[in-house]
Amino acid sequence: MSADTGSYEPPDRDVTAVEPSAVMRAQRPAGTAPCVAAAAEGLPFEDRSFDAVMAFSTVHHWQDPIAGLREMRRVAKRVVVFTHDAGDTGWRHHFRLTRDYLPEVAGLVAGRPSVDRPAGVIGARLEPVLTPWDCADGFFEAHWRRPEAYLDDHVRRAVSVWTRVGAEAEQRAVNKLREDLSSSRWVERNPGLAGFDAAESGLRLLVA
Template sequence: MTSASAAGGTPATAVYDRIGVGYRAVRRPDPRLADLIHRALAGARTVVNVGAGAGSYEPSDAEVTAVDPSRVMLEQHPGRRKVLAGAEELPFEDGAFDAAMAVMTVHHWPDLRRGLGELRRVARRQVVFTWDPGHRPGLWLVEEYLPEIRRLEQARFTPLSTVVEALGAHTVLPFEIPQDFTDGFQIAYWRRPECYLDAAIRQASSTFAQLPPSVVEPAIGRLRADLASGAWRRRHADLLERESVDYGYRLLIAGSSGEATCSGS
């Protein structure tokens, strides 16, 4: 592993140094999201994956350099080109890569605009997958059991319009979450509520992992009781008929990657 400082010293302390152990077992890349990301990266021979974590969604037909501030996450990354660094100060020359990618990570960056500026500096194309905190409907888990998650998310996630503007994105693609989505981030189990009872699944979500047990455990207890009584299924019978739901996840594309189009918000 190559080591580079995030801001002239030791890399910034990352939450995933604490919660990232065993991450790959729960966060398995979903092929439908992978297809969307890989089409956005098509033709790129060199790619830098910023906030790479364990390497999900990296294209197999490109030379990928993984960047992350967390040693725990990079140790789970299977690649050979790994750099310990933060997004705000990438240790690469201008235009060093054909494309830069960032998947569900920009909300963790201490300085979003600086990090997005670095993506634009080091690569000719930028592909960012993120979430719009203003989108509705929201996940029932948050609305009914853990409103504390909403407060955390509102504090961490920048409005999508701000990210689009700072990145200079010319394309915004919506991604509906399938009911059998394999990548276990928080939204994945919207039609499989029993999965939220599993502590290992909760641990792989940064918002869950940052809430104290005194908040999470009573909420999960209420969910367990609602599942046992059938109350949850009666309340959400409409969801059980759905194959996918738009919960506000978006793929942003910027730089030299085709015609300027925009769909979704």
């Protein structure tokens, strides 16, 4: 679901990708899975057409997440969704980037329901996902122990949060972070952080 350019598609499975954006579909490399132009809320497939359906960090972009999840449940025998629990506000106090540099993120998730509701709609169990310190993925929380990565424009462009907070907030956060890393203030404000191997960032798996 919302497959983008195909980064999360397993090469050893028979995969059908779904991507609503023509821009993203055009950027899919040769050799990736066939891609259907559709949105999660209206999937052009028969009931239980697939063994499994997966959505990675995309539900918050859907116009109607509940409808999209119901469609996923309809077309597949198993549903796996990687998402963020907006109802768990504690992560904002633990994730240093949002706490000290980018408080605007709180406004992006304000009003979103807890994942308990969508999980209940499709009968899913919730599993917390800890983010390892050396996470190879580039999602927003991935560099929690490697803050210098957020200074890289390529890293930021791969994450929609930076675009959504706006250029002014982004530049302010980057400048302040750069100053704190150069002056060692980051280390002073976050003593012992290097001793943690994984972090709780409000990430969850919904499995049904």
